Amino acid sequence: MANPLPTIALFARYPVAGKAKTRLIPALGAEGAAELHRLLVERTLSTMRASGLPFAVWTTGEEHAAFAQWPGEDVPMIAQGEGDLGARLARVPAPAILLGADIPDVTAEHLLAAAKALEEVPVVIGPASDGGYYLLGFRDPVPFLFDDMPWGTEQVRALTEARLEARGISYRLLQTLDDCDRPEDLAKWPELLR
Known part of the structure; x- marks a missing residue:
């Protein structure tokens, strides 16, 4: 029997002024x-739809009800639950592709490449140029990747790879992409600032 398709889990906040993209304020x-x-988020939803892979949006609790009214009826919504980012990511059932909404250049082809890689290796990483990752795919649960991780730092990807290597788990790297988190990142995508 073929492996089931991974579900893309988009982690996103509802776009409330003062709570979303705070480093860009x-x-x-x-x-x-x-x-x-x-x-x-809308751009990423369009990309996920174009991939043809199953997907869901994982929302923060207080915004879950408002979020359900926004992206469309075809978008399954799941509450992230409590805890730090690692605890919330660890709740996503395998097989999955974790994705953030702050990578303007991610395409359906990147998502399909991640799904294809998971047919051959247990884990796939989409490296972000800032030292983190924009995508993490896994066939089986990998909770050890989310414990005691210094989220938001340039160490995340290196620590992720080191933890996989320490357990003898093979992985594949996708194309490195830039994320849009800081004011200096905005110049890369002038079309976003219309």
């Missing part, structure tokens, strides 16, 4: 940062 203001986040 100095450059865009609270409303502008929330609007950029809305645009990035």
